[in-house]
Amino acid sequence: ILELSGIGDPEVLLKAGIDVQLSLPGVGTNVQEHLYTGVTYRKYSRLSPSILDPTKRHMSLVLALNNPFSRGSIHIRSNDFRMQPVIDPRIFEQPYDLITMVELVKFARRIAHTEPLAGLLSGTEVYPGPQVETDEQIAEWLKDTISTTYHTVGSCSMLPLEDDGVVDAKLKVYGTTNIRVVDIGIIPLHVGGHTQGTLGALRSILRSRMSCIPCWMQLWHIV
Ligand SMILES: Cc1cc2nc3c(=O)[nH]c(=O)nc-3n(C[C@H](O)[C@H](O)[C@H](O)COP(=O)(O)OP(=O)(O)OC[C@H]3O[C@@H](n4cnc5c(N)ncnc54)[C@H](O)[C@@H]3O)c2cc1C
Structure with missing residues (x-):
């Protein structure tokens, strides 16, 4: 406006x-925008209903970067108010943001393999999965899949x-x-x-x- x-x-x-x-x-x-992703595991089906919902077979550890260093822009492209603005979020333009998200994914994996959570999960990571292993692979996966929380x-x-x-x-x-x-x-x-x-x-x-x-x-x- x-x-x-x-x-x-x-x-x-x-x-x-x-x-x-x-x-x-x-x-x-x-x-600026909150960045958001998650790591998903298969659960043990033998769990007591009081611990986790037995009808749900997966559980995600959700990760967010609330203070990214990258800065984007939103500008009009025309003097016609009906035209959508150009939104350029420039996500991961600053290396710190990507490095932090990679560390968050690794931290979530460590938690998933630590008791008491380790005993609730089957150990099978379904998303992003074991093929995404090295820091470089995690970074590429994040660049392809990162989401926002619509908090622009x-x-x-x-x-x-x-x-x-x-x-x-x-x-x-x-x-x-x-x-x-x-x-x-x-x-x-x-x-x-x-x-x-x-x-x-x-x-x-x-x-x-x-x-x-x-x-x-x-x-x-x-x-
Ligand atoms: C899917 C989704 C889920 C969300 N979930 C949550 C949540 O769980 N918790 C939470 O805290 N926040 C959530 N948010 C974020 C929250 O909705 C926003 O942060 C909040 O609405 C921002 O308020 P605002 O007044 O700044 O902008 P808005 O609510 O976007 O209001 C802007 C208003 O300006 C009007 N407008 C735009 N352009 C013009 C124009 N040219 N002329 C006249 N009017 C115009 C729009 O129609 C709109 O009514 C969510 C957002 C989305 C999209």
Whole structure:
């Protein structure tokens, strides 16, 4: 919405045929996502129902990287609001992210082979499976299969202007008097949990800051 309104990186705006109203190069940058995968094992069928659901024959150890170093971008491609934006997550662009995920997979395997979990699993890993063994093989498997948790943040980061920030500490877009962003796009460094909680906190902050403003005016400010 900011870019379609002429607020953003002039290069992006001009390419999309939008007149620049306000140069703010941070718009659409600093995009971060929680990365997610899992290692799945076959269970012993003789387990007591009180320990694990006997109707389910597999169990996954789920792994997530909540603070990746890679940064992606989201930008408009056209001045037609019906066109989908270009989303470039640049997952694993920073080697740290891939190395950490490889270590997580190995750690999950160690847990699966350690009591008490080892006694519940048959020892047969069905995903990714024993053919994915070396660090290089795990890395290639991750590059092919890595998933997200749909927790995209950062595209309108609350940061100092000189660090490519988009909103200030009062959620107001730099260089404007009455435009605020109140969604998880303002998170500058990813949270280590579910995003809805942070979103709820954001809304509470906005409500408390605007309690002196009549309701109909608050709506205008949020827009
Ligand atoms: C499948 C899935 C599962 C998830 N599960 C969880 C979970 O279990 N726990 C959790 O905490 N989070 C979960 N999330 C993440 C959570 O839903 C998001 O983090 C949260 O909704 C983000 O809120 P938001 O207000 O920032 O953005 P959104 O909820 O995406 O709201 C943005 C709004 O802007 C509107 N919009 C977009 N473009 C325009 C435009 N040009 N003009 C006008 N309006 C526009 C959209 O229609 C949308 O209503 C999940 C997400 C997905 C997709």
